[in-house]
Amino acid sequence: MEGRASIVAGESVVLNAPRRDEFVARWSLFNDPMLAMMLGSPVLAHGVHTRTMPPVSAEYREALYEEHVARRVLCFEVRLADGDGRCIGEAYLADLTWPRASGELCVAIFSPDDRRQGYGTEAATLVCAYAFDGLGLNRISLRFPVENVAATQATERAGPDLRARKVGVEREAEWVFGRHGDVAVWEVLRSDFPPHPATAELRTPPGEFAG
Numbered sequence: 001m002e003g004r005a006s007i008v009a010g011e012s013v014v015l016n017a018p019r020r021d022e023f024v025a026r027w028s029l030f031n032d033p034m035l036a037m038m039l040g041s042p043v044l045a046h047g048v049h050t051r052t053m054p055p056v057s058a059e060y061r062e063a064l065y066e067e068h069v070a071r072r073v074l075c076f077e078v079r080l081a082d083g084d085g086r087c088i089g090e091a092y093l094a095d096l097t098w099p100r101a102s103g104e105l106c107v108a109i110f111s112p113d114d115r116r117q118g119y120g121t122e123a124a125t126l127v128c129a130y131a132f133d134g135l136g137l138n139r140i141s142l143r144f145p146v147e148n149v150a151a152t153q154a155t156e157r158a159g160p161d162l163r164a165r166k167v168g169v170e171r172e173a174e175w176v177f178g179r180h181g182d183v184a185v186w187e188v189l190r191s192d193f194p195p196h197p198a199t200a201e202l203r204t205p206p207g208e209f210a211g
């Protein structure tokens with residue numbers, strides 16, 4: 001993956017910093033209304049957000065990248081760890097504010113062919129590890145429509161390992177699948193999240209870093 005800025009690596013996927021040209025060029029992938037519905041399609045009051053209903057334009061992606069540059073949203077590429085390092089998805093930490101130190105995690109694996117192979121779960125875990133150990137976030141939340149079976153099952157399966165807990169259900173909180181649908185909210189706290197090998201050295205006690 002020459003010329004790419006890798007942040008943290010897992011067994012199957014790595015998180016990379018997106019390059020503007022490639023990030024913007026992916027705009028058309030987000031014109032799948034079903035993907036938008038699965039994500040939850042909110043358009044937040046402060047404007048550009050990681051999730052929105054189509055039509056999504058290259059200019060929207062430009063604006064999102066600017067939010068990333070301003071560090072109000074952090075965007076990550078999810079790339080395969082092996083082979084050509086193909087970009088299979090993106091992950092986001094949105095609504096970052098300090099000193100609140102909280103953010104909302106969202107993961108999208110683009111192609112159905114790449115789903116159900118553990119990539120989404122590993123990407124979410126790596127974002128949490130980096131956010132807690134690298135960025136010093138204190139809390140990460142996850143919101144998705146209750147009808148999103150993949151997100152529901154994946155979160156319920158990974159939740160115990162990540163020490164995540166379901167906060168509850170926001171009723172009719174987003175526009176999903178033709179009506180205002182319920183949204184599940186999960187959270188994980190830094191103090192609960194178990195150490196992860198990808199970021200273990202970032203937790204090394206002072207004086208013990210071997211370099």
Ligand SMILES: CC(C)(COP(=O)(O)OP(=O)(O)OC[C@H]1O[C@@H](n2cnc3c(N)ncnc32)[C@H](O)[C@@H]1OP(=O)(O)O)[C@@H](O)C(=O)NCCC(=O)NCCS
Binds near residue numbers: 114143149
């Ligand atoms: C939700 C999403 C990120 C999950 O990522 P993924 O790589 O497909 O999921 P994983 O392979 O990590 O799934 C782990 C477990 O979750 C469950 N799961 C995942 N997808 C499922 C599905 N479609 N139906 C039922 N269970 C599913 C399974 O138990 C699975 O383990 P198994 O395959 O060994 O049985 C992915 O489906 C996606 O990008 N969807 C579109 C965008 C989206 O909805 N994002 C979530 C909003 S934050």
